[in-house]
Amino acid sequence: MSVLASRSLIRLELARTLRNRKFLFFSVLYPSLLFLIVAGQSGAGAQVDGSGLTVPTYMMVSMASFGALTAVLVGNSERIAKERENGWVRQLRLTSLPGHGYVLGKTASAAVVSLPSVVVVFAVAAAVEHVRLAAWQWLALTGVIWAGSLVFAALGVAIGYLATGDAVRPVTMLVYFGLSLLGGLWMPATTFPRWLRTVASWLPTHAYAALGQAIEQSRAPQAKDVVLLVVFFAVFTGGAAWLYRKDTLKA
């Protein structure tokens, strides 16, 4: 019953998201446009320092990660905060839907939208910038970036339950731009001054993109990045669950 119920909520969330052109532009097309701008600026064959990867290859993963981040973080946090405020969350609590079903529905529908945002960046990179990788690399990249976006979906839920009203958008944007920029999704962290590079190396977004770049380099991911992502996932999920429970008791 509850699976069926969650499914129909997910279906409706999805239908609604796919109708939201502004959101689709920012999560699906915008990362590809940014990729073209950044990759197009570099000379042919230019490499990102110390990575052994060309700028387009390197930035493809950054921008795919950025697209997935946009899809799962921005939509979730603002929607949840708004629906907590207008009482939709209360109304849902008067149905048989289990309490976590709402969060599950939000996350699942965000995950469905984040997949095209990853794939479109890949397609543009392959077609326009002639990025070539082995088949297993394409598959592994898609899987890792998609699965890794769950870390930020949890963060989006946490922000949605933490902030209210006018505060949601600024908080979301601050976290979103801060993590994107400092994590090196917009430009390689290798171009940062040393102290900023140290900061970046501890951010979840940096670890997230580093997983993808390791696949491109055909090497195993750094243990530090994997551990970082796992820890951040645990912290964000725990925080979201705690805030959710607090909200339920209060409402």
Added chain:
Amino acid sequence: MTTAVTTTGTHPPTTAHAAAGAVVAFERVTKAYGAVRAVDDLSLVLHPGETVALLGPNGAGKSTTLDLLLGLKRPDSGTVTLFGTAPREAIVAGRVGAMLQSGGLMEGVTVAELVRLACDLHPRRYPVEEVLTRAGLTGIADRKVDKLSGGQAQRVRFALATAGDSDLIVLDEPTTGMDVTTRQAFWSTVREQAGQGRTVLFATHYLEEADAVADRVLVLHRGRLLADGTAAEIKAKAGARRIRFDLDGGIDEAALRGLPFLTALDISGRTVRIQSSDADATVYALYRLGVHPRNLEVAGLGLEQAFVAITEAEEARQP
């Protein structure tokens, strides 16, 4: 002007025995926000098939009572049960349908899509078409939820509350924002639902709605149950029959004031107006005085006046 009204419900006090088979049972429930007791040691039982109005001025605790009933809030002390179980269990079992004033709607979807979701979420669902028709939404089924008027949004909330075969329907100020015609159609739908053996509980500001629809009225004031009975009983409790007559010749005010069950007396010229808590006895005694009243009228007070009288009496007792 009016006598103090005591809280003597027509239903037995809540005991474990009385609560057996009850649809709703509050047992000594208290919920406070800081120093304010929104619900104060409230006990009440709703029985299957009743249509119950919850009346009270703003801040009387109606919303908190409904939140506690639906398990959206937890009592500080006391217990709330629906069908003998925790509220959440009853909701999951599909036994309760509810519309809240504070209940929002999902934006960016159509009316039909939202109603379909509500049906999918109900363990004893009705067909979507049927729910739309009953709530009078067929004409606006394809409209976006964000584009609805206040009255239309209320009808959508009603549709969500009646998406399946629930045993208890809870409606919080359901007709807010509806025009008169819609309101009438709405209540006939609610009566229909009640006629199928469901228990209906609604909170309202419109006292005529309670008078016309409910077979039991609960008056809530400062989180406590002030009165519990039929609309007629509540009116009677407030000294709520009005007797009016003309007297020729001298009027013996002292004798009139001595009439039994009299709660208010007003003499202007030859016209005498009396409020009585037992009009039959008062009129009988009036004739026994040996006077000859002309143009005698006995009429009920509106529930509104009765309600004001009851809450004022309570205010007077608690300065």
